[in-house]
Amino acid sequence: MDKTIPCPPKLNVPIVDFTPEPKVKRIRRPVHLLDREYQEKYKEAVAKMKALPASNQLSFVRQAAIHEAYCDKRYHYDPDHRKDVVKFDVHSSWLFAPWHRMYIYFYEKALGQLIGDDTFALPFWNWDAPEGMVVPALFKDSFANSLYDSNRNPDNLDNMVDLNYLSNLRNGKYTPVSFNGPHGDKAYQDAINNNLCTVHQQQMRGAGCARSFLAEKLCADNISPKGQGSLEAMAHTAMHVWVGRPHTKTCTGGVVNYKGETNCANDMGFLGSAGRDPLFYSHHANVDRMWHLWSTKLGGEGFKDPEWLDASFVFYDDVDNPHPVRIKFRDVVDTTNLGYTYDAESEKNLPWKERQLTPLVPHAKGDGALRSWSALPKTAGAAVFPVTLRMNQVVEVPAVAVPAKKEGQPRVLVIHDIEYDPGVANKFDVVLNVPKGSALEVGPQNCEFAGSFAVVPASSEAGEKVNGGVTFSIEECLKDIKAADDGTVDVIIVPRTEGEIKINSAPTIQI
Numbered sequence: 069m070d071k072t073i074p075c076p077p078k079l080n081v082p083i084v085d086f087t088p089e090p091k092v093k094r095i096r097r098p099v100h101l102l103d104r105e106y107q108e109k110y111k112e113a114v115a116k117m118k119a120l121p122a123s124n125q126l127s128f129v130r131q132a133a134i135h136e137a138y139c140d141k142r143y144h145y146d147p148d149h150r151k152d153v154v155k156f157d158v159h160s161s162w163l164f165a166p167w168h169r170m171y172i173y174f175y176e177k178a179l180g181q182l183i184g185d186d187t188f189a190l191p192f193w194n195w196d197a198p199e200g201m202v203v204p205a206l207f208k209d210s211f212a213n214s215l216y217d218s219n220r221n222p223d224n225l226d227n228m229v230d231l232n233y234l235s236n237l238r239n240g241k242y243t244p245v246s247f248n249g250p251h252g253d254k255a256y257q258d259a260i261n262n263n264l265c266t267v268h269q270q271q272m273r274g275a276g277c278a279r280s281f282l283a284e285k286l287c288a289d290n291i292s293p294k295g296q297g298s299l300e301a302m303a304h305t306a307m308h309v310w311v312g313r314p315h316t317k318t319c320t321g322g323v324v325n326y327k328g329e330t331n332c333a334n335d336m337g338f339l340g341s342a343g344r345d346p347l348f349y350s351h352h353a354n355v356d357r358m359w360h361l362w363s364t365k366l367g368g369e370g371f372k373d374p375e376w377l378d379a380s381f382v383f384y385d386d387v388d389n390p391h392p393v394r395i396k397f398r399d400v401v402d403t404t405n406l407g408y409t410y411d412a413e414s415e416k417n418l419p420w421k422e423r424q425l426t427p428l429v430p431h432a433k434g435d436g437a438l439r440s441w442s443a444l445p446k447t448a449g450a451a452v453f454p455v456t457l458r459m460n461q462v463v464e465v466p467a468v469a470v471p472a473k474k475e476g477q478p479r480v481l482v483i484h485d486i487e488y489d490p491g492v493a494n495k496f497d498v499v500l501n502v503p504k505g506s507a508l509e510v511g512p513q514n515c516e517f518a519g520s521f522a523v524v525p526a527s528s529e530a531g532e533k534v535n536g537g538v539t540f541s542i543e544e545c546l547k548d549i550k551a552a553d554d555g556t557v558d559v560i561i562v563p564r565t566e567g568e569i570k571i572n573s574a575p576t577i578q579i
């Protein structure tokens with residue numbers, strides 16, 4: 069990894085508490101709809117940030133280093149000085165959404181300050197609308213463009229994004245779809261539909277509660293990540309890996325993984341370098357907008373735990389006089405407190421809100437005994453945990469107990485104790501009540517889809533494994549497959565990537 073990134077200096081100025089902004093003056097708009105003047109403003113602001121000396125905390129190089137520090141385990145946590153050091157990471161837990169909101173808020177403010185315009189709002193990459201489903205042209209021109217980054221995947225830049233990318237990469241046989249069409253093509257229409265279904269799953273169907281959308285709790289007494297939510301695992305991870313420079317046999321540079329091999333995936337495709345691509349911030353502005361939409365228009369309820377609301381981080385503010393500001397999660401739950409909101413026009417017709425999902429196989433109402441493939445003994449192919457996943461070899465976990473439904477308490481499927489090599493992209497999907505032989509075909513466009521576990525590659529040391537988890541809201545899925553009143557359901561795990569993933573404990577369904 070590049071060692072030129074500076075470490076944060078020792079604090080020699082006092083930390084001040086964040087004060088809410090008195091009014092909303094920044095409206096974040098989609099990148100693809102910016103007029104020429106706004107495009108130039110954005111380029112100028114980032115160019116000025118890149119021109120600041122690295123000694124300035126608000127310089128681009130230091131902003132990128134913040135992501136590396138908090139997201140690639142540069143901070144080690146040892147509150148009791150027991151040398152029981154845990155590598156700290158803001159991913160895979162309930163820290164993910166608020167931490168990233170804070171991070172890009174201070175980035176946005178600094179950009180506005182650099183061009184003397186406090187109404188400047190960070191444009192978002194609108195990958196959830198068909199017109200925004202390509203890397204925005206503004207970031208691609210390599211000539212004198214502060215928004216350009218050479219560490220991207222040239223094969224993907226002009227194609228329709230795939231918000232379910234890693235699942236479709238099966239065996240490297242990925243068929244790209246040109247963003248320019250022809251628009252009447254079935255492949256083009258399917259690609260748009262699959263993307264919209266992915267966002268529908270992420271935002272609506274799989275987002276029935278804060279645990280499954282914003283991720284699981286993480287507190288100081290046990291800071292191993294407990295579980296991702298759909299906000300992180302789905303479109304967010306897919307777009308990181310989609311944009312980033314991929315690993316190839318002949319590439320040079322990058323990180324050395326535990327097998328001693330060089331892995332040169334970088335910039336957006338690698339957590340340690342993601343912040344070096346200016347597109348990262350517009351990507352995360354849309355991830356942030358997804359949280360905003362969930363908690364406003366879609367009526368999602370965030371955490372009420374004081375441990376979450378009172379959690380705080382310190383960021384530098386003010387380009388001219390950089391000083392540290394302590395900001396709490398409760399300060400950022402509502403974006404208006406931060407003086408910004410999202411363009412109302414882009415919220416009017418959310419194209420992914422209403423989606424007709426299709427069943428891959430027929431489903432009958434009743435208990436598991438009625439399922440058409442259940443002629444097989446229930447123990448056939450039963451996974452014995454721990455189980456090590458192999459790409460494309462599905463793991464069937466038959467007859468997982470489903471607790472009876474309780475009003476207002478959505479049922480969740482929880483898989484924890486997932487060990488994986490953090491140095492590579494890892495993904496598996498989870499589907500319900502599908503015969504083993506058909507499970508590979510299930511995608512977000514199907515009723516049987518319950519959710520995905522997917523992580524962006526990060527640094528790894530020799531033999532290092534990271535422990536994670538994932539939580540899915542399955543109430544809607546159970547209803548769609550006519551299993552809402554069943555006592556059991558078959559859970560099928562569909563490994564999508566090559567890296568070794570070991571699941572130590574069986575999935576459970578909880579209320």
Ligand SMILES: [Cu+2]
Binds near residue numbers: 304342352
């Ligand atoms: Cu990210």
